[in-house]
Amino acid sequence: TGTVTDSWDASLTQDGSIMVYVEGTVLTIAGNGSGGIKANEDASWMFSDVNTTDFFKIATEINGLELIDMSDVIYANRIFDRCQAVTSLNVGGWNLSKAQTIDTIFQYCQSMPTVNVSNWDLSSCTDIVKFPLILFPFSVEFPERIIPTLSTSVAKTKDLWFLCFS
DSSP: OOOOOEEEETTOOOOSSSSEEEEEEEEEEEEEEEOOEEEBBBBBBTTTTSSOOOOHHHHHEEETTGGOTTTTTBBOOOOTTOTTTOOOOOOTOOOOOTOOOSSSTTTTTTTTHHHHHTTTOOOOOOEEEESSOOSSSSSEEOOTTTGEEEEEEOSSSSSTTTTTOO
């Protein structure tokens, strides 16, 4: 609806099957209609500005997250690291049942007051580090079935609730 100020091919094969469009502070992920958007086994740093431009620092919205198939993701580390201006993320429907590592997935998302991960199946996760990290104020809607067993089912829960304040 706005003016596209930037765009890039985000597909692994660079064939245009997954495109990203920037309109001001809004980022939109779009497939070409030939199928779903499949995340790689290592989805680490997917929307992080550390390895790309500063755009992710100023983005207020990331549209199309619900289109990403996360079912084969094993490493979900720092996916939204330094997305400082994002106010909400539609990730509640993500299938992370194969994820073994989740490290500081929402680090420095300080403009986002809450995130719903209540449908996430974290039963395969053996390493959860600083989830969430440095989010003021912030609340995470965890799956009720996983909260009582996090400390017993996850081998490494280093700083799980690091810097969480009520």
